[in-house]
Amino acid sequence: MTLRSDPQHAGRTAAGRPAAVRFLKLKLLALLLLCALPVYGVATYWSGGGSWLPAAVYALMSVITSALYGYDKQQAQRGGQRTPEKLLHAGELLGGWPGALLAQQVFRHKTRKFSYQLVFWLIVLLHQLFWMDRLLFGGNFLSRHLF
Template sequence: MGKRYQGIISQWKDEQGFGFITPEDGGERIFVHIRAFAAKRRPADNEPVSYELGQDDRGRPQALRVLPQGQRADGDTDYLGFILFFALVLIALAWLGVTSWWPPAWYLGLSLAAYLAYALDKQAARQDQWRTKESTLHLLALFGGWPGALVAQHRLRHKSRKTSFRVVFWLTVALNLLALAWLLSAPGARMLQSLPLLNG
């Protein structure tokens, strides 16, 4: 979860669905769109809020995940708990000898690659440079990089709002977990035993 800042909605244009937040510690006003408000409600002028600071595709600062001051932002704990549970299960299976240590190592390596791909794509979007294909990001997730991709979506605020992308992303997660479950089954284990590189 990103660092949260405090501020006051200093101008809100309800018909246009956007406005500005004046930070409590001073500085220039921060643009905020109605989509940034976590709660399904209409903001108002002079309302104290907390927010995360992000950037749009052109690198301009904007407020994200805006909440009334005093309300906790717990949304990120769900995905972190999911990733932690998955990692602990993999480590426990390897520790107990149910499988080798290649699955944890595989997921770690692919997750780092996926996070880097998201970071480079976000930087390219800001600088109007060549972008990473969405199909490439999905393939990284499908082959095991989805934990790193999920962290990147939340930490970097990249590809986290496009509905079509997230639908395909979660489909790749489901397919990957199904494939992993099969590989850990008796038929899958027999196949893995025929691959000496994974059992060396």
């Protein structure tokens, strides 16, 4: 049996150490680019007299969602009760998608399931569209055309 097919050793080297994240620099660059718009949007909102709450929500939800990924990965390896995908997606939707993206790479978890990744990237896109709308149209375009 190879280590690749053994779920307990997934993401580990032959010596049992955690495997390095492949294409780390490229993935960090992608994360920075994806976070640029929300960070700029939150900073603009905050500097314009808005609340600091969006920044806190993104940070807190990223930590919580990342922890949920770690717990789910641990439970998957042990054969325990898993975290429902709806809960993981809820954390991402509530602002935890940056933490989820990091956790997917660090824990090598939920990266291959197409249906999961589709929903995840739609959530990321939704956040990007929200901040584009907020910055370019004052938040009026989406609300005027969708509701």
